[in-house]
Amino acid sequence: MSNLNTNLDRRSFLKVSALAGGGMMLSFSWLAGCKPSTKEELLAMPKEWFELNNYIKIGENGAVTLYSPNPEFGSNVKTSMPMILAEELDTDWKNVFVEQADFYPERFDRQFTGGSQGIRQGWKPLRTAGATARAMLVAAAAQTWNVPASEITTSAGILEHKGSGKKAHYGEVASLAATLEVPEEVQLKDVNTFTIIGNSKRNVDGQKIVTGKPLFGIDHKVEGMKYAAIVHPPAFGMKLKSFDKSSVSGMPGVLDVFPINVFKEDYDRNFFDTTTFPEILAIVGNSTWEVMQAKKSLAVEWENAPETSFSMAGFGGRPSTQVKVPAGLENTVAHKARMAEYIQKNGTVVRRDGNPEEGFKKAAKVIERTYTVPFLAHNTMEPVNCFADVKGDKAVIYGPTQAPDFIRNTIASSLGMPKENVQINLARMGGGFGIRAYSHHMVEAALISQKIQAPVKMVYSREDDMTYGIYRPTYSATYRAALDENNNLLAFHVKAGGIPESPLHANRFPAGAIDNYLAESWDIPSNITIGAFRAPRSNFIAGAEQSFLDELAEAMGKDPIEFRLELLKRAETNPVGENNDYVPKRYASVLELVRDKSNWNSPQANVSRGVSAYFCHNSYVAEVVDTVIKDNQPVVEAVYAAVDCGIVVNPDAARNMGEGAIVDGLGNAFFGEMAFENGAPTKTNFDKYRMIRHKEAPKKIEVHFVDNGEDPTGLGEPLFPPVFAALANSLYKATGKRYYEQPFAPQLEMQNLKM
Amino acid sequence: MALYNLNINGKTQQVDVDPNTPMLWVLRDHLDLVGTKFGCGIAQCGACTIHMDGNAMRSCQLPVSSVGDSKITTIEGLSESGDHPVQQAWMEHDVPQCGYCQAGQIMSAAALLAQNPNPSDTDIDNAMNGNLCRCGTYTRIKAAIKTASQNL
Numbered sequence: 001m002s003n004l005n006t007n008l009d010r011r012s013f014l015k016v017s018a019l020a021g022g023g024m025m026l027s028f029s030w031l032a033g034c035k036p037s038t039k040e041e042l043l044a045m046p047k048e049w050f051e052l053n054n055y056i057k058i059g060e061n062g063a064v065t066l067y068s069p070n071p072e073f074g075s076n077v078k079t080s081m082p083m084i085l086a087e088e089l090d091t092d093w094k095n096v097f098v099e100q101a102d103f104y105p106e107r108f109d110r111q112f113t114g115g116s117q118g119i120r121q122g123w124k125p126l127r128t129a130g131a132t133a134r135a136m137l138v139a140a141a142a143q144t145w146n147v148p149a150s151e152i153t154t155s156a157g158i159l160e161h162k163g164s165g166k167k168a169h170y171g172e173v174a175s176l177a178a179t180l181e182v183p184e185e186v187q188l189k190d191v192n193t194f195t196i197i198g199n200s201k202r203n204v205d206g207q208k209i210v211t212g213k214p215l216f217g218i219d220h221k222v223e224g225m226k227y228a229a230i231v232h233p234p235a236f237g238m239k240l241k242s243f244d245k246s247s248v249s250g251m252p253g254v255l256d257v258f259p260i261n262v263f264k265e266d267y268d269r270n271f272f273d274t275t276t277f278p279e280i281l282a283i284v285g286n287s288t289w290e291v292m293q294a295k296k297s298l299a300v301e302w303e304n305a306p307e308t309s310f311s312m313a314g315f316g317g318r319p320s321t322q323v324k325v326p327a328g329l330e331n332t333v334a335h336k337a338r339m340a341e342y343i344q345k346n347g348t349v350v351r352r353d354g355n356p357e358e359g360f361k362k363a364a365k366v367i368e369r370t371y372t373v374p375f376l377a378h379n380t381m382e383p384v385n386c387f388a389d390v391k392g393d394k395a396v397i398y399g400p401t402q403a404p405d406f407i408r409n410t411i412a413s414s415l416g417m418p419k420e421n422v423q424i425n426l427a428r429m430g431g432g433f434g435i436r437a438y439s440h441h442m443v444e445a446a447l448i449s450q451k452i453q454a455p456v457k458m459v460y461s462r463e464d465d466m467t468y469g470i471y472r473p474t475y476s477a478t479y480r481a482a483l484d485e486n487n488n489l490l491a492f493h494v495k496a497g498g499i500p501e502s503p504l505h506a507n508r509f510p511a512g513a514i515d516n517y518l519a520e521s522w523d524i525p526s527n528i529t530i531g532a533f534r535a536p537r538s539n540f541i542a543g544a545e546q547s548f549l550d551e552l553a554e555a556m557g558k559d560p561i562e563f564r565l566e567l568l569k570r571a572e573t574n575p576v577g578e579n580n581d582y583v584p585k586r587y588a589s590v591l592e593l594v595r596d597k598s599n600w601n602s603p604q605a606n607v608s609r610g611v612s613a614y615f616c617h618n619s620y621v622a623e624v625v626d627t628v629i630k631d632n633q634p635v636v637e638a639v640y641a642a643v644d645c646g647i648v649v650n651p652d653a654a655r656n657m658g659e660g661a662i663v664d665g666l667g668n669a670f671f672g673e674m675a676f677e678n679g680a681p682t683k684t685n686f687d688k689y690r691m692i693r694h695k696e697a698p699k700k701i702e703v704h705f706v707d708n709g710e711d712p713t714g715l716g717e718p719l720f721p722p723v724f725a726a727l728a729n730s731l732y733k734a735t736g737k738r739y740y741e742q743p744f745a746p747q748l749e750m751q752n753l754k755m
Numbered sequence: 756m757a758l759y760n761l762n763i764n765g766k767t768q769q770v771d772v773d774p775n776t777p778m779l780w781v782l783r784d785h786l787d788l789v790g791t792k793f794g795c796g797i798a799q800c801g802a803c804t805i806h807m808d809g810n811a812m813r814s815c816q817l818p819v820s821s822v823g824d825s826k827i828t829t830i831e832g833l834s835e836s837g838d839h840p841v842q843q844a845w846m847e848h849d850v851p852q853c854g855y856c857q858a859g860q861i862m863s864a865a866a867l868l869a870q871n872p873n874p875s876d877t878d879i880d881n882a883m884n885g886n887l888c889r890c891g892t893y894t895r896i897k898a899a900i901k902t903a904s905q906n907l
């Protein structure tokens with residue numbers, strides 16, 4: 001198969017351990033002497049492992065170790081990626097041990113968790129790795145039994161040759177298999193014959209999580225390890241002026257205080273090197289509590305930072321640009337005023353179909369609405385932290401990162417050593433949501449360790465974490481629709497922008513469905529750092545667009561689902577323009593499924609429903625939110641989601657993540673907000689930054705998947721963007737008011753509702 | 756610095772720490788019981804929840820000097836082999852996503868059920884409202900508590 005080489009380095013297949021095992025051939029099968037094992041009978045750890053490829057080791061007793069390549073931040077890749085390997089290997093899941101792979105780019109492709117691409121991009125390589133190992137086991141059995149490989153079948157880790165009645169488990173031929181040539185081509189299973197994929201498996205770390213075993217970067221500890229806290233500037237646009245070491249030098253457990261510079265002077269940053277404060281202070285000591293106490297006492301002076309600029313590589317290998325960081329202390333009131341100015345100005349035209357100006361000129365009625373959202377902090381439950389042990393010209397880093405590949409060069413450059421000497425081991429992450437693609441903390445911990453010449457664990461306080469930046473940007477979008485006297489849609493116009501980036505996806509729906517269409521974009525520079533936040537840009541623009549379409553449907557006297565389906569029909573049968581970034585049929589299918597599952601056409605009295613749909617990260621999602629007003633309080637009773645992400649590898653875990661994305665969306669729609677005064681974030685911990693809590697979670701969430709056998713696409717992000725509008729549209733039904741500005745809670749409170 | 760003899764998970768453990776040190780850091784840094792998690796440090800997230808004489812407490816705001824001879828239970832000591840009904844229900848419902856908040860959730864849930872074996876939805880809401888889950892596993896948490904309540 002052509003994809004064989006994309007993931008599997010053939011040279012690395014032949015492992016010393018495997019060769020040392022020799023070509024041991026077993027003709028006696030333990031199966032011959034015993035009954036098939038019962039379900040609960042688990043295999044013990046084997047005495048010897050035979051490595052079939054980078055992902056798969058098989059023990060002499062038939063046990064299987066699968067390496068999960070990607071970092072795990074809660075999206076279940078550590079369970080579902082090995083499920084794909086196990087499926088094609090055709091082994092029994094109960095005999096599988098899963099191990100987190102270290103960062104090892106020579107062995108694994110794309111050890112990156114982000115963009116909802118883990119399963120989508122891992123699909124072929126993992127299937128190929130599993131199928132290749134299976135083929136080698138079959139070849140080994142064929143050699144051993146002297147029968148044609150084509151006559152050997154496998155099932156749940158057992159090889160069988162019907163003709164001769166021979167049977168063996170994988171472990172019996174693993175040592176031979178490990179010495180064989182890697183086949184040029186392998187046959188992948190027919191998706192209809194899957195036995196593991198599509199059958200829910202529990203989280204492989206579940207037992208460890210519920211018993212409190214060390215799993216996370218913050219749990220790591222080694223002999224002689226020191227603890228570090230950091231102090232970063234209190235505001236964007238500020239930098240370190242001076243500090244007085246003596247202010248803490250007598251404090252118990254405090255060993256040292258020093259500044260660290262994250263980057264070498266001339267370092268060319270890569271796209272994920274976003275670092276809000278290139279210079280911070282490190283306080284090193286004997287325990288976390290002691291260094292955190294010292295933080296409070298440390299005398300530091302800050303000063304305003306001048307405008308700076310640096311060169312940064314573009315995303316996905318695009319050319320470098322010079323990034324300018326403006327000087328100044330920004331605040332939210334001024335942000336809002338500037339955004340209001342930009343809304344009035346012309347933006348950059350990104351897409352134009354037909355003659356939108358003409359459409360607006362001819363209109364009998366124009367509807368215009370503007371939507372805005374604030375900055376958001378990621379607020380992963382595990383605060384930023386990292387362990388580092390730098391000795392001489394070698395560094396070992398262990399901590400939370402979604403993107404080890406992006407930070408290794410930076411660590412190496414800052415430490416002044418070749419990148420091959422930097423080993424990054426992947427910790428389970430206490431959440432990610434995008435922010436852990438920016439691994440400045442790994443560089444910081446490494447520099448601290450290098451300076452003190454000892455292993456160190458650096459832990460940010462919640463306040464350090466929440467005020468560090470790398471936020472979801474603030475955005476605004478103005479939508480206009482032109483209707484004729486019969487309420488036919490003549491033209492459609494979106495103008496969207498933000499600080500410091502625009503959220504516009506000009507080629508997404510409803511582009512392609514409307515003859516006269518105009519999309520414009522704008523942006524305003526800022527020194528507040530931003531980063532990927534669960535479904536970047538989509539997490540705003542979906543809510544704006546889908547709220548507007550709801551209002552438009554109402555103005556046109558149409559059912560909101562019917563209205564969208566009509567537009568999608570148009571886009572399917574007679575698309576407008578080029579490069580439309582969605583498949584109308586798949587889009588329509590999730591709307592139809594959610595209509596069905598939510599009983600959209602038989603609404604209940606007193607339940608207010610809103611619908612929304614969106615396409616991003618290669619997947620289609622439609623959602624219906626049901627709210628009721630109970631004791632003067634809006635309560636989300638139920639949420640129904642219909643998802644087309646192709647084949648679902650681990651359905652129950654997929655539903656779990658979908659439920660989480662919905663709760664996340666509701667929380668941010670109601671409460672999520674970061675604001676600034678004089679450059680400083682106004683919220684520093686969970687007492688001020690309101691997060692959705694147990695009481696506010698929906699009473700019921702249903703996540704349904706379209707069963708279409710397509711290759712899998714993204715899942716971690718796509719359920720998030722549609723929530724905002726589904727909620728807004730539902731609240732409109734409940735309160736009679738449209739919600740244009742997030743968060744919604746303050747506006748609901750102004751309507752005398754309890755939030 | 757002062758010496759404390761603490762009763763943790765049924766064992767006496769001695770630590771020599773500043774009297775103001777929160778139990779969270781005594782457990783994590785001095786006793787290597789890292790199941791109890793740091794989330795906010797100001798009793799707002801529940802990640803650090805432990806039991807003191809059976810009551811759910813936020814250990815980040817519990818100075819070691821105030822513990823005395825109270826019985827402390829952490830997630831590591833909730834059951835011998837990870838089979839407390841709450842832990843089992845958590846597994847059955849496959850509750851965790853990232854998992855970071857879950858030790859705190861389980862400790863809050865276990866304390867609730869010890870005092871109120873048949874909690875209503877409102878009882879669950881009230882007992883669990885102090886535990887944030889950024890991954891949004893609340894609906895599963897509620898379902899798991901109900902399952903655990905039946906299996907007590």
Ligand code: FES
Pocket residue numbers: 792793794795796797798799800801802803804813814815816
């Ligand atoms: S760390 Fe104690 S409640 Fe958050």
Ligand code: FES
Pocket residue numbers: 074381430431851852853854855856857887888889890891892
């Ligand atoms: S499971 Fe991730 S914070 Fe709760």
